[in-house]
Amino acid sequence: MSVDVSIATGSWQKQFIPLPLRRPVVRRNRVKSVMNDTPTSVNMSELLAQVGRTRDVELFEQVFRYFAPRVKAYMARTGSPGSAEELMQETMVAVWNKSAMYDPSKGAASTWIFAIARNLRIDAYRREKHPEYDPDDPAFQPAAEPAADTTLEAEESAVAVRAALKTLPADQAEVLRLAFFEDNSQSAIAEALNLPLGTVKSRMRLAFAKLRGVLGPKETLE
């Protein structure tokens, strides 16, 4: 299926257009109904970028088969199975609708899909907004130099982040899990673990410092 994609242009597109031409074409080995027999996460980013360019439903099915169980499990952490199924479907439809905006040089498919799922979850369960910046905003301050991440492929950095997450001490990993999956504010985490709020904050800072370390020396913030 080929659909003319006419979506708002933005700064992402300048980088988006030439990039795919440099990338290898993804093999179209369709995965049958077996959930676990899915492609690896690495070629998911290529697949998703290709979905954005080609609007190919069969390719998107592979993305769906890989991410749907994960997104539903994410949604089920904070809601009922029924609403988790509904929110998972909403997320995957949004992934399809926005796929032309996905830029694999900016991050892995999992990063991008996580952000979409997170926003839908906030909207559904908390009835709050999640304010976000817009690169097309005239008040937006662009980076003076290309993002440092372009030197390290987004995929490599995703792998490095995953490795770093595995080496986090148990107490820091737990705080991250509670923040990312159980939708707990810092003070709710403090209460749940019976810790002072300052301890929760410092565990988050330590975990983040560890993640930053994997990407090499970066600007140190005062």
Next chain:
Amino acid sequence: MTPRHHIGDDLLLSYAAGSLAEGWSLAVATHLAMCPVCRERLALAEAAGGQLLETLDAKPEAAPEPGSWAAVRSRLGDAPALVRKQPQTAILPSPLRDYIGGDVDAIKWKALGKGAAQLRIRTGDGETQVRLLKIPAGKPVPEHSHRGRELTLVLCGAFDDGEERFARGDIEDADASVQHVPTATKDEDCICLAVTDAPLRFRSWIVRAVQPILGI
């Protein structure tokens, strides 16, 4: 110019996780629009979210229903055009304009006396107090401490707090232990976004007495 005072790691991580209350998130998103450095840090925090998502154990009861793909497939049509109208120029970044319904000239200030003014911004979180503050050039914000955290993000002008200067895009993150006197620089009125998780506690009993009346 890139801001020099940034969002703390814990706030950025909570924002990426989606577990930060709306009021704080508004200050974070507004800073992010003005700060390429923090956008890179955010990308890292969201990458952690993506990796956690990938390694999430799917329990059998949370497996997608058999008809999931068919249901989603039937909804895959042409992508809706996601055009977002943007003005030619703007002073306030878009996350904030969305709440105010316009730029600086659309702010309906309420006078606080001595040239200072504020505008309250409503959020759905029930735990933060969000407002825009206008401090006249060269004037201090009344000396105050807080029962909780206070984020102050400079949008126009600048203020000095002790030895430190905070200009457009800079964020000051103060906790209950800080007793501070932010003072607008002499050249220009200073407009800030201030987020607190509890009403400010002013030191002077006179200000304290009128605090409920002024609504600050």
